[in-house]
Each structure stands twice: as C-alpha cells, then as structure tokens.
Amino acid sequence: MTDYIGYEALTQAAMRGVVREALKQGRSSGGLPGEHHFYLSFRTKAPGVKIADYLVERFPEDMTIVIQHQYWDLEVHDGHFEIILKFSGVPQHLFIPYSAITRFVDPSVNFGLTFESANKDDTVISPAAEVQAEHQAADSDEETPGTVVNLDAFRRK
Numbered sequence: 651m652t653d654y655i656g657y658e659a660l661t662q663a664a665m666r667g668v669v670r671e672a673l674k675q676g677r678s679s680g681g682l683p684g685e686h687h688f689y690l691s692f693r694t695k696a697p698g699v700k701i702a703d704y705l706v707e708r709f710p711e712d713m714t715i716v717i718q719h720q721y722w723d724l725e726v727h728d729g730h731f732e733i734i735l736k737f738s739g740v741p742q743h744l745f746i747p748y749s750a751i752t753r754f755v756d757p758s759v760n761f762g763l764t765f766e767s768a769n770k771d772d773t774v775i776s777p778a779a780e781v782q783a784e785h786q787a788a789d790s791d792e793e794t795p796g797t798v799v800n801l802d803a804f805r806r807k
Contacts, residue, residue: 665763666748672756673726677719685758687718696750698730702742712752715744 676682679793691714692699694706695798715735717724722734722741730747755762 662765666751667763668763669748670726670728670731672754673717673724673731675723676721677724681719681721682717686756687716687758689753689755689757690715690717690746690751691744691753692750693752698745698747699750700743700745702737705737705742708798714753716737728802 656775672686672688676688676702682688691712694701694709694711694713695719715733717733717735720736723743724730725732729749730745732745733744734741734743736742751763752765
C-alpha cells in the first residue's frame with residue numbers, strides 16, 4: 651500500500667518540532683528549568699551544519715553535545731539552532747539544522763527521540779566536562795582529557 655500522505659515525514663517533522671520547543675526553554679539567562687539537560691546527537695557532515703573543521707575531523711560521522719550549564723548565545727530558529735559551547739576551553743559556534751539531528755535525550759525525565767537507526771558510535775563528548783577537567787588540570791599542573799560518557803544508561807530498553 652502506498653502512503654500518499656507521507657506519515658513518516660510528518661512524524662519526523664513533528665518530533666523535530668519537539669526538539670525546537672525544548673531548546674526554546676534554554677534561551678533564558680537562567681538556562682534550562684529544573685534539572686533538565688539535553689544530549690543532542692547530529693551528523694557533522696549533514697547539509698547546513700557549520701562547526702569548526704577540527705571538530706569535523708575529530709567526529710567525522712556524528713557528534714553528541716551536552717546542553718546543560720555552560721553554553722552561550724543559544725538561538726532557536728524554525729530550521730536550525732545556534733549555540734556556543736567550549737571545546738578544550740575554546741568557545742566554538744555551532745550551527746545545526748534540525749534535519750541533521752539523529753538523537754535527542756533529556757535524561758532528567760527519561761525522555762528521548764531517535765530520528766534514524768542507531769549509530770555505531772554511542773559516545774558523548776561533554777564540552778562542560780572538558781572545561782571542568784581543564785580547571786582541575788590547571789590546579790594540578792597535569793593534563794586531563796575530556797570526559798566521555800556512554801549513552802546506554804539513558805536508553806530505554
């Protein structure tokens with residue numbers, strides 16, 4: 651049977667709308683309400699994605715960012731969002747179309763959306779954790795790597 655209405659595309663668009671509305675909650679100067687925080691995965695080479703070249707080299711397929719405490723200039727638009735996050739202490743501007751998003755998780759309320767089949771790389775790079783690690787390294791004069799978190803703990807079984 652042929653789906654002339656395109657329910658799959660309609661569903662994907664509606665789910666991306668949920669992400670857009672959730673991101674709007676983080677635009678205030680106080681950040682996200684309560685304990686809410688987002689793990690957002692996206693394809694780094696998807697059309698319209700604009701991130702630093704070294705990040706694309708480091709994450710050639712996809713990347714997961716954490717939007718929680720340390721982010722700046724979050725702008726939420728109809729087709730994309732923009733945000734500044736720090737990677738290894740360096741602020742980076744990210745321009746991410748909603749069409750590039752593959753996964754959205756808010757572990758504080760056990761909520762998640764997947765926009766396509768699961769990717770083989772299930773790691774999360776947390777810019778906020780990298781900044782914290784750098785501060786600890788500066789105090790101890792030792793090099794501390796960024797934090798990698800496995801997403802399995804946040805998945806519904």
